[in-house]
Amino acid sequence: MSFKIRMAEVSRKRQTNIVLALDFPFQNPKEREKLLARAQSILDLASPHICAVKINHHLTLPLGIFDGVQILVNQARQAGLLTIMDGKVNDIGATNQTIAEYYYEAGFDALIVNPFIGWEEGLKPIFEVAGKHGRGIILLTYMSHKGAVEGYGQTVIDGENRLEVKQYLVFAHKALKYKADGVVVGATAPDKIREVYQILGSTVPIYSPGIGAQGGEISAATKAGASYLIVGREIVQAPDAAGVAEKFKLSARKTT
């Protein structure tokens, strides 16, 4: 069963489309046991209200993927959640292959990749590793930070007819062509979610980060076509992580 289908099933069964971004600011690496304990606690509190957890370098760098992070991946799996590694992979072929092998070996169900690297010796080896292990790939399409306009938002000359087209639409077409399990489009740009949705329809689901702290809104992102909503700081830094996660879950349910 593909990651795309597994996500749809887990989300339907748990009645939530919220993905927790388990991100923490820099911590003294000498205190990483504390960081791991805090991450475990937040994941535990948020679990009933989410369908997946997304882990980034916020945790892989201090904890290591075969040490603390693998404990979190196993905890998520035991809670019935799927796990996404937000590596934003963007290297040459041999390195991309190695990176994918390590992340999947650590137990991640899907890996986020930057399609800017192109196909040959770029995306291709990652799709091959994912296929071999039966895991997923999600492609960045438009990010949630201001500077995204310079790269993801730039106009490029595309294809044999040399048409002017937005970079993020080129990426959306690639996600469709390569049968990616999802794309990432920031909730801070609902107009772009709509444009990407017009290309992907229900074939490739849209994951939308930037909800809350970064200014994105659940209803706008959902109405524009986002399937999954990624929430980080709003839950992780809340005094009542479970309550806030539940609030996001219910709020998203209303607009779905």
Add this chain to the structure above:
Amino acid sequence: MSFKIRMAEVSRKRQTNIVLALDFPFQNPKEREKLLARAQSILDLASPHICAVKINHHLTLPLGIFDGVQILVNQARQAGLLTIMDGKVNDIGATNQTIAEYYYEAGFDALIVNPFIGWEEGLKPIFEVAGKHGRGIILLTYMSHKGAVEGYGQTVIDGENRLEVKQYLVFAHKALKYKADGVVVGATAPDKIREVYQILGSTVPIYSPGIGAQGGEISAATKAGASYLIVGREIVQAPDAAGVAEKFKLSARKTT
């Protein structure tokens, strides 16, 4: 003293402009002690012939940056070498900041970053962290793999005058504007090294990977304007790593 100047001095004193890419294919993480021992041995053998070592996810993922990788960073420092973390960072502001803080905390002298993320909430927080810690930033400009043509090699509409320009030249101009300590241009594309050198001159040095295994040649890259030559598999996988590293050093000296 900036990383750019430190590199120039170390390279001059040691009479070598070879940077070792200490990359290994996937290893069973249960055998990571062996992987660390092998990396230590190769670094030791190559040390007399190189000015810096570049570490990538090939090692950070299995070893962890505050575990095995930090041992390698300290070993490099004791040998008088500089250390570059090839993280190809490409995330949102808060994450980029955290990533840079962890890598610099682990002891790396410079960090490789993808300028595709743009300035605001992209490159800016990384430059701020680098400035605070007195460390370096090297920007990707054109990569050494085939798919690079799709992203780095694409034509974009740039600036107020809406001129058609190659993506890698946009990145080169950004490196100059932001005072990066270096740019990466693959040795597999010496014509692009030449074009980038015409923009950067001696202000921002060019680091050129892809020598050897990927088909790049020292003389072509150097003549086109590369200051530092990054060699990985050719040394790492050689039965005689010291001999091969020395051969590259002497070969580069001849064409400098």
